Amino acid sequence: MKPHALIAALLLCAPFAQAHDSARAGAQDAAPPPAYVPGGRIPLLHGPIVIDGKLDDAAWQGALVQEIAYDIQPGDNTPAPVKTSVRIGYDRNALYFAFHAEDPDPARIQAHLRDRDSAFNDDWVGVFLDTFNDHRRGYELIVNPLGVQADLIRDESNPENQEDPSWDGLWESAGRLTATGYDVEIRIPFSTLRFPRSGGLQRWGISLFRNWPRDKRHQLTSHRVPRDSRCFQCEWGQYTGMEGVHQGRNLEIVPTLTAGLGQTRDAAGTPWGKTDSKVSPGLDVSWAPSPAMTLNATLNPDFSQVETDQLQVNFNDGFALFYQEKRPFFLEGADYFTTPLNVLYTRQIADPDFGLRITGRSDGSTYGALLARDATTQLLVPGVLGSSFESLDQKADVAVGRYRYDFNQHASVGVIGTFRRGEGYDNGVAGLDARWQQGGHTLSAQLLHSDSRYPQAIVDAYSDALGDNPRPSGNAWQVQYNYGNRNWGFSALHVDIDPGFRADLGFIGQVGYRRSALSGNRVWYRDDAAFNRISLAATGGTSSRFDGQLLQRDFKLSLAVQGPMRSSFSLAPLVRTRFWNGALFHERDLSLFAGLWPLPNVRLGLAANAGRVLDLTGSRLGQRLLLNLNGEADVARGINLNWDLIHQRMHRDGGTAFTASIANLGGSWQLTPRQRLRLTLQGSNVERNQALYADTVNQHARDRAAQLVYSYKINPHTALYAGGAWGGFLDDDHPALFGDTRSVFIKLSYGWQP
Structure with missing residues (x-):
C-alpha cells in the first residue's frame, strides 16, 4: 500500500477504532486476569x-x-x-x-x-x-x-x-x-x-x-x-x-588521576604546536550521614568527557545549542534542582576548582544545595530572537539552593535560588513554584526574579540583548495546565519573560516575550490489531514581543500510529507566521517520522521535513528539504553500530542558497562485561551560495573529528579509560582540510569504601 493510501485508510478507520475500543475495554473489565x-x-x-x-x-x-x-x-x-x-x-x-x-x-x-x-x-x-x-x-x-x-x-x-x-x-x-x-x-x-x-x-x-x-x-x-x-x-x-536494616558507613572516597597530551596548529602545512601535557589528580567524596541525606565534595575534579557530545551545527537557527550534562558530580541528584523553567544548567559551571553539594529528604521536605568555585565564567546571552554563549576570563563563585515541600501526594510548593559572582559581575535568580495534581488534572506555576551586573565589555558587545544596561533585572513566570484520561488530552500554557531577565546558571535563551499555547489530542487503542494505537493532536499558539510586536503565530496537526515490527509513524503539517528582521514571513511545512525494527537486531529511523520556510541569514523564504536517517544494528552479541545522518537544502531565488550535512557514526565492541572499545566518527559540511546573500557569508565549512576509547570498568566508580582524538576543518580562509587538534589521554578512578 502506498503511504498516502495508508494514511487515508487510518483516518477513515479512526471512528470505528473508537467503537471497537469501548467494546474491548468492557470485555477486559468483565474478564480480568x-x-x-x-x-x-x-x-x-x-x-x-x-x-x-x-x-x-x-x-x-x-x-x-x-x-x-x-x-x-x-x-x-x-x-x-x-x-x-x-x-x-x-x-x-x-x-x-x-x-x-x-x-x-x-x-x-x-x-x-x-x-x-x-x-x-x-x-x-x-x-x-x-x-x-x-x-x-x-x-x-x-x-x-x-x-x-x-x-x-x-x-x-x-x-x-x-x-x-x-x-x-x-x-x-x-x-x-x-x-x-x-x-x-x-x-x-x-x-x-x-x-x-x-x-x-x-x-x-x-x-x-x-x-x-x-x-x-x-x-x-x-x-x-x-x-x-x-x-x-x-x-x-x-x-x-526490612526492620532494622543497616546502611553501613555509606562513605565512598574516589581518587582520580588524569593524564593527557595534546597538540594544536593554526594552518595546514605548519608544524604542530608545543605539546601541552597535563597530569591532574582529583578527589571525590560521598557520604550519607543518614539514609535520607547525601553529602558530596569534589576537589580539582577532572571534568573531561569520555563520551563525546553528539555533533550539532547551529545552522539556520539563531539560538544557542543545548548539550546534555555528562559529568558525574553534577548528574547525581540533579533531579533535586528541577523546576518548570530551566534555571540550573550545570554545564554553565564550566571548569570548577571544587564543588560541594548536599541533597536530602525528610518527611515532606526535599532539599538541595550546591557551592562551587569556577575557574571561568560562561554566559548564555539571551535575546528576543536569538542567543549565544560568551566567556569571561575570570573566576566566579557559585551558590544554588532548592527546597520543596510536599503537603501530600497531590500538592507541593518550592523555592529556588541561583547566584554567581565574579569581578565586576554578578547574577542572582530567586523564585517560587507550585504543583497540584489530582486525577487527570495537573496544574504547575513558577515565578522568578533576577538581578544582574555585567562588565562594560559584555554590554558593548551585546547591546542589542542588554540594551546598553549593565544592570538588567526582570521577572519570568509560567503557568501550565494539563488534563488527560484514557482517550483525551488537553494542555494550556502561558509564559512571560521580561527583556531584563537573566538566568546565567540556567538555559533560558529567549527573553523579552510572552507566549500562550493550547493543545489537545485524541487516542484510539486497538489492542488486537496490527496498528494498535492511533492518535490525532492539534497545537496552536501565539508569541509576542514585550512591546506587543507579533513574533510567531503557529498551528500544527499531528497524526501518529503504532504498529507491527515495533513501528511508529507520524505526519504533521504546520503553518506559521514568523517575525524576523523587521518583517513577517508566512511559513508552511510538512514533517514525517517513521521508525521500525525490520529485524530483531536492527532499528531504522527516518525524519523528514519539507516546505516553504525562512532562511534566517538571507531573510528570504525558500523551499527547504531536511532529512534525518538514524538507526543502530547489533551485528554480534557484543558489537553495536549506530548512525545519525542529517542533510538539509534550501532552494530560493532561482538557486540553491545552502546545503548542510552532519554525520555522527559510532561503533562499540563490548569485549567482556567489563571491557569496551568504542570508535566515534563525526563530520559536518556546509556550502553557501554567496550570490544569493547580500552580506558576506562563509561559503565553505567542513569539520571532521574522531575518537577511540578503551574502557575497563569494575563498577561505575572504579574504572580505567584510555584513548585518543583527532580533529580537523576547512573554511574560506583555510581551503584545504587539515588536522588542527590531536590528543591522547588516560583516566583512572578508584572507588574506596572504608
Missing part, C-alpha cells in the same frame, strides 16, 4: 545468596514470591503473554530479587553485551523502588539476560524528563540464559538507596517489570496500570518489612 494482588511483607532471608544468575541458593526458599502478571502496553492490563515469577527478600545489609523469566521461544530472546545504561532495547527485567512511598521520586534498576545493568532515577513531578539514566548506583546483578528463558539475580545494598530514617518497619512502593520486545514491545508489570492514570508510580504495589 486471575485474581492477583501484588504486595506483602518482605521476609528476612536465612543463609547466604551468591549473585551468579543461578537460582539454587537455599535462602531463596524463604522469599516472598510475586508474579509479573499484567501486560500494560500494548495490552490494557491483560494477562501477561509470558510467565515471570519473582522472589524477594532481604538481610541486614541488602535487598534481593530473583527473576525467573520463561519464554515460549527462547531463541528469540534479545540479549547483548553492552555498556551500562545501554540495554533498553533488549529483553530485560527490572525492579522499581519508591523508598519514601510518596509517589514522587523512585529508583529503576534494570538487568538484561546477560546481567548488563541500567539504572535510572524516576521523577514523577517532571513531565519533561521523568526517567534520568545519569544516576549510577553500586549494586550487583547476574543473568543467565536457560533452556526455557532466562534467570536474573539482583542484590541492592541499602547503602545505595535513600529511605526514611527509621529503625522500624519500612513501607515501600515496588513495581516489578519485564520488557518483552517481539513484533510489538510488550511492557509487563506486577500490578495494574489504568490507561487514564497520570501517575505510574502511584500504581505500584505496597510492600512492608
